[in-house]
Amino acid sequence: MFDVAKIRADFPILAREVNGQPLTYLDNGASAQKPQVVIDAITQAYTSEYANVHRGLHFLSNLATDKYENVRQVVAKFLNAGHEDEIIFTSGTTEGINLVSYGWGAEHLCPGDEIVLSVLEHHANIVPWHFLRDRQGVVLKWVDCAPDGSLDPQAVIDAIGPKTKLVAITQMSNVTGTRVDVKTICHAARARGVATLVDGSQGAVHGPVDVQDMGCDFYPITGHKLYGPSGSGAIYIRAERQAEMRPFLGGGDMIDTVTRDSVSYAKPPLKFEAGTPGIVQTIGMGVALDYLMQIGMENIAAYEAELAAYATAKLQNLNWLNVQGTAPGKGAIFSFTMEGAHPHDISTVLDKKGVAVRAGSHCAMPLMQHLGVTATCRASLAMYNTTDEIDRLVDALELCREFFG
Known part of the structure; x- marks a missing residue:
C-alpha cells in the first residue's frame, strides 16, 4: 500500500x-528533493569509500568501482534495457541528448535531412538539433499540439517523410504535463527505418518505463529529477545505434590504445564516458532508483x-x-x-x-x-x-x- x-x-x-x-x-x-537514504549514501561515499574508479588496484578504488558500475545494472533494470552495456552515464538528460547529436547525428545526417520535433519539447531537446541545423543544414520539422495540449501521435507519424532520419519527442511535457504516446510513434518510426529519441526527463519520474517495449533507440534520464543528486544521469542507447556512433568526448577511460599517430577506443559503454565521471553522484542516483523501485x-x-x-x-x-x-x-x-x-x-x-x-x-x-x-x-x-x-x-x-x- x-x-x-x-x-x-x-x-x-x-x-x-x-x-x-x-x-x-x-x-x-x-528538481525533486532527496530521501535520507540518498543523502546517507553520498555522505558515506565521501567519508569512507571515495577513490577514483576503473584505474586503481587498491581497496578503495575497487570498492568505488564496484559501487559505481553496479548502478549500470540498476538503471538497466529501471528502464528494462536489454543489457547494462546499453546504459551510458551522463550528467543528465541535456548531456545525453548532446551525446546523440554529436555522436550519432553529426555522423549520419546530411544537408536536407530532417528531424521531427514537437512543440512540447524542452530546450534540451531542441538546441542540440539547432546545432546540426546551423552546422550541417539539417531541417527541423515541427508538430504542434492541440489547444488542450495533447499531441496526436499520428500527426508526428505523418510528419515522417523520405528525408526524415530522427524523431526526437518528449514522453511528458514539463509545462503542461501532457503524456505522449511515444510507443506508437517509436514503432511506426522504426518500421520506416527512422531513429527515435524519447526525452524521459519527466516521463521516467512518474511511471514505469520499458524501453524495449517502447521501441526507442535513445532514452535519456536525469538523476536530480528522480530524487537523486544533481550532476547525475544516464542514457539508454540501443546496441545497434551505439555501433553507429563516434565518441562525443575524448580523454581518459574511453580509449583502448593511444599512440602519436592513432587512437583506438574502448568498447561501449566506456567508449562514451571520457574522464573522471561523477562517481558519487552516480552512486547516489543508483540508490535513488532502488528506492523508487522498492516503492x-x-x-x-x-x-x-x-x-x-x-x-x-x-x-x-x-x-x-x-x-x-x-x-x-x-x-x-x-x-x-x-x-x-x-x-x-x-x-x-x-x-x-x-x-x-x-x-x-x-x-x-x-x-x-x-x-x-x-x-x-x-x-x-x-x-x-x-x-x-x-x-x-x-x-x-x-x-x-x-x-x-
Missing part, C-alpha cells in the same frame, strides 16, 4: 518551514493520478485562473496564468505562504509562443505531495487574487 506519510518522513527537508509556514514544495518538475513505479503513478485529479478539480473552481494544458491523462504538472499578475509576482506571493512553484518559460519557449503566453507559473507535484498541500496552493492563489484584484 502507498503510504505518503511514510514516504514524506524519508525526506528531511519536507519538515522545514519557509517564511514561518510549512514548506509546500511544488517545484518537482525542476513501485506503478504505485507512484497511481497515487500521482489521484493527486492530479484532485488538483484539477480544485483549480477548475478558480474561474479566474488560466490553466495551460488540459489533455486527458495528463500528469500532475499544472502551468497557469492570472490576469493582472505576472507569474513572477504570483510566485513571490505564494512563496510568502511557503508554497514553492516555478515561474518563467520553463525552458520551453516554442511552446510558450504556441500557447500565446510569455511565461507561466508551474506547480509540479511529486509522490510525496498531498491533497493538503494542494489546498495550501489554492489558498495562496486566492490570496494572490485578492492582492492583485
